[in-house]
Amino acid sequence: MGLTTRQFHLNAFLMTIGHHEAAWRAPGSSLTASWELAHHVKLAQVAERGTFDSIFFGDGPALQGDVRYRPVGRLDPTTLLPALALVTQHIGLIATASTTYNEPYNLARRFASIDHLSGGRAGWNIVTTAGKEAAENFGLDDVPEHHHRYERASEFVDVCQKLWDSWEDDFLIGDKTKGSFADASKVHRIDHRGRFFKVKGPLNVPPSPQRQPLLVQAGSSEDGRDFAARYAEAVFTAQQTLEDGRSFYRDLKQRITAFGRDATRVKVLPGIVPVLGGTEAEALRREEELASLQIPAYGLSQLSSLLGVEIGEDLLDKPLPELGDVRSVKGHQSRFQVITELARRDQLTVRQLLTRLGGGRGHRTFTGTPEQIASTLQEWFESGAADGFNVMPPLLPSGLEDFVDHVVPILRQRGLFRTEYTGRTLREHYGLTRPQSRYSQSAHSRAS
Numbered sequence: 001m002g003l004t005t006r007q008f009h010l011n012a013f014l015m016t017i018g019h020h021e022a023a024w025r026a027p028g029s030s031l032t033a034s035w036e037l038a039h040h041v042k043l044a045q046v047a048e049r050g051t052f053d054s055i056f057f058g059d060g061p062a063l064q065g066d067v068r069y070r071p072v073g074r075l076d077p078t079t080l081l082p083a084l085a086l087v088t089q090h091i092g093l094i095a096t097a098s099t100t101y102n103e104p105y106n107l108a109r110r111f112a113s114i115d116h117l118s119g120g121r122a123g124w125n126i127v128t129t130a131g132k133e134a135a136e137n138f139g140l141d142d143v144p145e146h147h148h149r150y151e152r153a154s155e156f157v158d159v160c161q162k163l164w165d166s167w168e169d170d171f172l173i174g175d176k177t178k179g180s181f182a183d184a185s186k187v188h189r190i191d192h193r194g195r196f197f198k199v200k201g202p203l204n205v206p207p208s209p210q211r212q213p214l215l216v217q218a219g220s221s222e223d224g225r226d227f228a229a230r231y232a233e234a235v236f237t238a239q240q241t242l243e244d245g246r247s248f249y250r251d252l253k254q255r256i257t258a259f260g261r262d263a264t265r266v267k268v269l270p271g272i273v274p275v276l277g278g279t280e281a282e283a284l285r286r287e288e289e290l291a292s293l294q295i296p297a298y299g300l301s302q303l304s305s306l307l308g309v310e311i312g313e314d315l316l317d318k319p320l321p322e323l324g325d326v327r328s329v330k331g332h333q334s335r336f337q338v339i340t341e342l343a344r345r346d347q348l349t350v351r352q353l354l355t356r357l358g359g360g361r362g363h364r365t366f367t368g369t370p371e372q373i374a375s376t377l378q379e380w381f382e383s384g385a386a387d388g389f390n391v392m393p394p395l396l397p398s399g400l401e402d403f404v405d406h407v408v409p410i411l412r413q414r415g416l417f418r419t420e421y422t423g424r425t426l427r428e429h430y431g432l433t434r435p436q437s438r439y440s441q442s443a444h445s446r447a448s
């Protein structure tokens with residue numbers, strides 16, 4: 001068998017009834033599917049039919065966005081994933097959970113449980129939660145400093161990894177006659193004492209099929225990149241141009257190597273919003289139809305929260321004002337950069353900017369025929385900007401069905417994407433092995 005050809009990794013980023021902010025107003029869109037199980041079951045099964053590596057649900061512990069103009073409420077994804085594990089067999093199940101508004105013991109336990117319940121398909125998108133709304137739900141008046149959030153996130157993941165390691169695989173004795181269930185010397189306290197956490201351990205969930213969920217990260221700032229380079233196995237990012245995508249990809253892979261890790265084992269997945277049509281004209285018409293349903297008041301409130309600066313109606317037909325240095329941004333630093341650069345580069349008025357952000361909040365929109373979209377993805381993949389893509393359908397379920405029925409077959413034909421699942425666990429889909437417990441490793445090195 002020759003050298004295995006490098007293939008895409010595809011993640012379906014599923015958000016209520018579609019990523020486009022006006023998706024709910026589109027003919028045929030449901031007003032209540034955002035919190036209905038049947039809708040999510042359908043999405044998971046469509047993505048699995050398309051042999052996607054994984055599905056992913058974002059999250060934030062706050063009502064984000066203006067409920068007057070969009071169905072912004074959503075289910076807690078870590079409660080949704082076990083339900084979807086029951087109706088799927090292969091597809092990975094990734095959920096966001098915050099390191100700023102959780103405790104490591106709870107999250108380590110939750111993802112280990114999801115991994116057991118799904119037969120090894122759990123993934124965790126590690127976020128520090130940038131919004132002020134969330135901070136106000138946890139006793140704070142404002143979001144903690146950007147750098148501080150990432151420092152806490154690093155120690156948070158360290159504690160989780162120690163807890164996932166706290167049982168060695170060969171703990172079980174199971175001698176009913178003697179009444180001896182487990183070898184206690186194989187179940188370890190972690191006695192973690194750090195700046196943010198003091199955790200005794202062990203975890204109260206035995207090692208799961210993957211031992212640790214796939215670790216995903218989605219912040220592209222300086223702090224975010226270093227955090228990803230140290231911990232992430234898959235990295236989601238928003239990049240507007242091929243050049244931006246390539247420079248982010250190069251920079252991140254260098255940082256991973258600098259941390260002594262194998263950069264080929266960390267997958268970079270830029271987000272794409274595919275707007276499909278049988279012809280290019282039809283696809284453009286669909287994009288315009290969705291844009292015509294946008295409500296400027298909603299766009300302005302979302303833009304203000306993404307930039308961390310109030311952008312008022314009076315600025316709609318003016319260029320985006322100068323907003324200062326990205327390093328002073330407490331919230332979403334990389335998103336601030338993507339959006340201000342887009343406005344500058346394309347000399348957009350605020351109204352035009354809102355239209356461009358309507359589909360994916362800064363992620364790139366690809367509009368065209370299935371062939372055209374497949375070729376653009378292939379170009380990013382083959383020119384060092386991506387190891388795969390975070391597919392963000394503007395409308396759900398139809399946008400995902402269209403991608404699975406029309407783009408995936410082309411990618412398979414070109415040998416760029418799997419035709420069937422070969423792995424059992426999410427880590428295997430991403431070409432990763434199951435980590436060993438550090439306690440059994442140290443036991444081995446002590447023995448040798």
Ligand SMILES: Cc1cc2nc3c(=O)[nH]c(=O)nc-3n(C[C@H](O)[C@H](O)[C@H](O)COP(=O)(O)O)c2cc1C
Pocket residue numbers: 013057058059060096125126127128129130146218219220221222223224225236237238271331332333334335390
């Ligand atoms: C694909 C993608 C998905 C994201 N999902 C979430 C999410 O579910 N919850 C959240 O609070 N932030 C989410 N974010 C935002 C990031 O966590 C982060 O706040 C943002 O990218 C800015 O990070 P930075 O300040 O390090 O640049 C997501 C970002 C991307 C690119």
